[in-house]
Amino acid sequence: MEENNISQKEKEGFLLLHMPKEVDHCGLVSIRNYADQKIMKEGFHDVIFDFQDTIVMDSSGIGMILGRYRLVNVLGGDVYIINANERIRKIILAAGLGKIVRFMN
Amino acid sequence: MRNEMELWFTARAENERLARMAVAAFLIEADPTLEQIADIKTAVSEAVTNAVIHAYGILGTDSEDGSEDGGDAEKKERKKIRMRCAINGSDFTVAVEDDGCGIADIAKAMEPLYTTRPDLERSGMGFSFMEAFMDELKVESKVGEGTSVYMRKDLAYFGGSDGE
Secondary structure, eight states: OOOTTOOOOOGGGEEEEEOOSEEOHHHHHHHHHHHHHHHHHSOOOEEEEEOTTOOEEOHHHHHHHHHHHHHHHTTTOOEEEESOOHHHHHHHHHTTGGGTEEEEO | OEEEEEEEEEOOTTHHHHHHHHHHHHHGGGOOOHHHHHHHHHHHHHHHHHIIIIISOOOSOHHHHTGGGTTTHHHHHTOEEEEEEEEETTEEEEEEEEOSSOOSOHHHHHSTTOOSOGGGTOOSOHHHHHHHHSSEEEEEEETTTEEEEEEEEETTTTTOOOOO
8 A cells, every 4th residue: 555654564454444643534544454455355254453653543443443343243254453643542431342452552 | 922824725635635635734833732723633533524525515526536537527626625724823623614405403313323315324423423423513514505513622631832
């Protein structure tokens, strides 16, 4: 992908999605298309959202995580969150996603 | 310190970023904390996204819906969002207004997890986020005329500047 916010490490079958500095509905369009292609066509069942660079996130980020969870859940996969700062973590938990995602460092 | 800003922009998904950057630039003089800037940017992002997607029904980015080569460009041209910001001492207010379809049932729209567009992966958390990140939220709307979202935040509250 030429999009600067997306890079990919396909270690051990995990789909790693680098989230942008500011997560909004507009910026997620290309990441969503990319992720769904990988999940549906290339068989990635476990998704890692990397929030290393993310400072601001609105509710579209919640929709993004939830949407990918619904996809991979039926395929037996899981959704992981890595490098989320305290704020992003709080947003994800406040939205009630604490039960369906796993936080890792 | 008192200051005001008014910004009109075309209803495009790409302008969510513009709105966030403009509001952050406007805030600098009031010496907010990083946390407050992030709160306000998130809330503004929600309000502008609502206007783009729900009020005006613009569902994709320019490259997606083909308006870069004339598709919806003309239609979008007439769809504007107005953002008004004011700072008075430590009191910050922002209004995001559109002339879109309006909301028939505001109370319902503000319920957490309620969305009219689950197909777009809207989480139904937009108004909840605005409420959570700001000190005050008011929504006025008339079907067929448009929606105004008013938000307020006291920047003195979490150790931000008290202005004057």
